[in-house]
Amino acid sequence: MIESFFQYEFLQNAAITGILIGIVAPLLGVFIVVRRLSLIADALSHITLTGIAASLLLEKKVTGINDWNPVYMGMVFSVGGAILIERLRKLYKHYEELAIPIILSGGIGLGVILISLADGFNTDLFSYLFGSVTAVDRTSMWTVLIITIMVIAIVILFYKELFVLSFDEEQASISGVNGRWIHLLFIVMVALVIAASMQVVGILLVSALMTLPVASALRLARSFKQTIGLSIAFGETSVLIGLFSSYHLSVPPGGTIVMVAVIILVMTILFKKVRTQQWIKGEV
Amino acid sequence: MSNHPIVKMEQVSFKYEREWVVKDVNLTIRQGQFLGLVGPNGSGKSTLIKLMLGLAKPDRGSITLYDRPIKNFSNWQEIGFVSQKANSFNSGFPATVLEVVKAGLVSRIGTFKFFNKKHKDKAMQALHTVEMEDYAHSNIGELSGGQQQRVFIARALVSDPSLLILDEPTVGVDAKHVTEFYDLLGRLNKEQGITLLMVTHDIGTITEHATHVVCMNKTVHFHGNTEEYKEFNDEDLNRLYGHSVQQLTHNHDHDEVNPS
Numbered sequence: 001m002i003e004s005f006f007q008y009e010f011l012q013n014a015a016i017t018g019i020l021i022g023i024v025a026p027l028l029g030v031f032i033v034v035r036r037l038s039l040i041a042d043a044l045s046h047i048t049l050t051g052i053a054a055s056l057l058l059e060k061k062v063t064g065i066n067d068w069n070p071v072y073m074g075m076v077f078s079v080g081g082a083i084l085i086e087r088l089r090k091l092y093k094h095y096e097e098l099a100i101p102i103i104l105s106g107g108i109g110l111g112v113i114l115i116s117l118a119d120g121f122n123t124d125l126f127s128y129l130f131g132s133v134t135a136v137d138r139t140s141m142w143t144v145l146i147i148t149i150m151v152i153a154i155v156i157l158f159y160k161e162l163f164v165l166s167f168d169e170e171q172a173s174i175s176g177v178n179g180r181w182i183h184l185l186f187i188v189m190v191a192l193v194i195a196a197s198m199q200v201v202g203i204l205l206v207s208a209l210m211t212l213p214v215a216s217a218l219r220l221a222r223s224f225k226q227t228i229g230l231s232i233a234f235g236e237t238s239v240l241i242g243l244f245s246s247y248h249l250s251v252p253p254g255g256t257i258v259m260v261a262v263i264i265l266v267m268t269i270l271f272k273k274v275r276t277q278q279w280i281k282g283e284v
Numbered sequence: 285m286s287n288h289p290i291v292k293m294e295q296v297s298f299k300y301e302r303e304w305v306v307k308d309v310n311l312t313i314r315q316g317q318f319l320g321l322v323g324p325n326g327s328g329k330s331t332l333i334k335l336m337l338g339l340a341k342p343d344r345g346s347i348t349l350y351d352r353p354i355k356n357f358s359n360w361q362e363i364g365f366v367s368q369k370a371n372s373f374n375s376g377f378p379a380t381v382l383e384v385v386k387a388g389l390v391s392r393i394g395t396f397k398f399f400n401k402k403h404k405d406k407a408m409q410a411l412h413t414v415e416m417e418d419y420a421h422s423n424i425g426e427l428s429g430g431q432q433q434r435v436f437i438a439r440a441l442v443s444d445p446s447l448l449i450l451d452e453p454t455v456g457v458d459a460k461h462v463t464e465f466y467d468l469l470g471r472l473n474k475e476q477g478i479t480l481l482m483v484t485h486d487i488g489t490i491t492e493h494a495t496h497v498v499c500m501n502k503t504v505h506f507h508g509n510t511e512e513y514k515e516f517n518d519e520d521l522n523r524l525y526g527h528s529v530q531q532l533t534h535n536h537d538h539d540e541v542n543p544s
């Protein structure tokens with residue numbers, strides 16, 4: 001892969017995009033997981049698919065639209081879905097998680113209709129579902145780079161606000177943190193990162209890249225900062241090994257990346273078990 | 285400076301659903317006071333505090349904090365708060381005690397600025413005050429309930445507030461640390477002039493330490509200094525308190541028979 005990397009532009013695009021999302025997906029994933037909103041990533045990835053289906057349909061039915069990258073329409077839908085979720089969460093104050101299945105099923109419902117109208121599945125759509133090492137073009141790589149820089153900057157800038165909001169909303173409110181605004185900013189970032197990650201990992205597996213590395217990190221970390229660091233390390237490892245094996249095995253990268261993440265998770269669970277047992281023995 | 289009203293509530297009423305939980309409350313908290321807020325379960329004490337902190341909006345009446353209508357208030361670092369539900373957080377949350385206490389400095393630090401060494405020292409100092417500095421790097425969820433409560437007290441103290449609001453802060457804290465905690469509150473109040481509002485069911489202890497007592501059940505039934513309260517307590521208040529409790533139980537039964 002190393003030689004091919006310098007030879008083929010598409011590999012560079014996929015690898016660089018992969019490395020970037022290996023950072024931002026788990027980074028945002030930490031905040032999602034600790035707030036027990038893991039399913040939000042699923043809802044948003046499904047609504048991204050709806051956007052992609054809409055874009056493919058438009059391309060087919062409207063003359064003059066040819067090389068629209070469906071990813072952008074995916075982003076628009078994803079951000080729209082994110083804003084809707086925030087609204088619904090306010091409406092169902094005591095059942096905040098209800099917003100997620102509403103958007104998720106709404107997204108799939110509309111998506112299926114659009115896909116059928118666009119004459120069903122094709123290879124394109126398959127690569128959106130499970131990711132692809134060949135689908136990322138230069139422009140979308142740059143887009144992902146911009147999103148990555150933006151997300152990292154915002155998380156650093158609002159780190160303390162995001163932390164206090166995740167831990168204790170009342171405390172955040174009496175600290176003068178504008179929770180509504182930060183929530184909105186955050187969920188829009190999540191929507192963008194999901195749409196950005198989708199080309200490499202695929203819609204069905206995007207949420208795994210946001211949550212599995214965090215699940216592993218939670219086994220080992222004590223502090224919040226450690227959780228973030230470990231999550232990114234695990235996410236990045238999954239993406240790199242996953243992309244590499246995807247290329248060599250000729251299978252979609254979504255599958256390999258997620259399997260590596262699963263293996264890491266199993267390893268951390270076992271590691272923690274063994275360590276706890278050693279500790280118990282040490283005590284006796 | 286002294287005697288200046290810090291919190292002023294005028295004709296404040298609030299309901300979650302249909303029934304008034306707080307009704308026509310007039311309450312002024314003046315600088316330097318140590319106010320004990322007592323009342324039976326469900327009498328609206330926690331709700332009154334939520335209103336005071338802008339965590340709930342009153343349906344009627346007005347609230348001012350430091351001479352500003354609450355919706356224009358922004359000096360949040362002046363206020364420290366320990367919620368009754370402080371340790372109902374997600375106990376699997378991956379944060380250390382130090383990280384939690386530092387979060388109490390968010391209002392002091394302000395937007396677009398970062399935590400630094402000074403803030404860490406400040407947090408360690410607050411942890412020292414509640415004798416929890418040895419646990420600074422422990423995971424917050426792995427502490428006992430009383431230890432967690434002490435950490436939340438440290439978080440409330442860390443920004444050097446001039447008003448400290450505590451909603452049953454000593455629940456689950458052992459006797460030794462309760463005594464130390466009251467001593468600490470006494471020092472904060474007398475030496476540093478910090479204004480204190482504390483909700484408690486321990487009427488005996490609060491009257492030993494507080495300068496003033498407020499007794500409420502939806503509305504304020506008594507507000508005066510501790511001496512007046514002791515006189516009041518013997519006659520009228522017991523009747524009032526007992527009567528209110530009875531009424532509350534009565535309402536409750538009624539609800540069960542005829543759920544609305």
Ligand SMILES: Nc1ncnc2c1ncn2[C@@H]1O[C@H](COP(=O)(O)OP(=O)(O)OP(=O)(O)O)[C@@H](O)[C@H]1O
Nearest residue numbers: 300301305323324325326327328329330331332368
């Ligand atoms: N979030 C809520 N939604 C609906 N009703 C509520 C809510 N919180 C409190 N209540 C109701 O408001 C009333 C006052 O509650 P509050 O918590 O203020 O009482 P309290 O005086 O703090 O009681 P305690 O001594 O038990 O802490 C109660 O009847 C309670 O059932």
Ligand SMILES: [Mg+2]
Nearest residue numbers: 329330331368
């Ligand atoms: Mg209460």
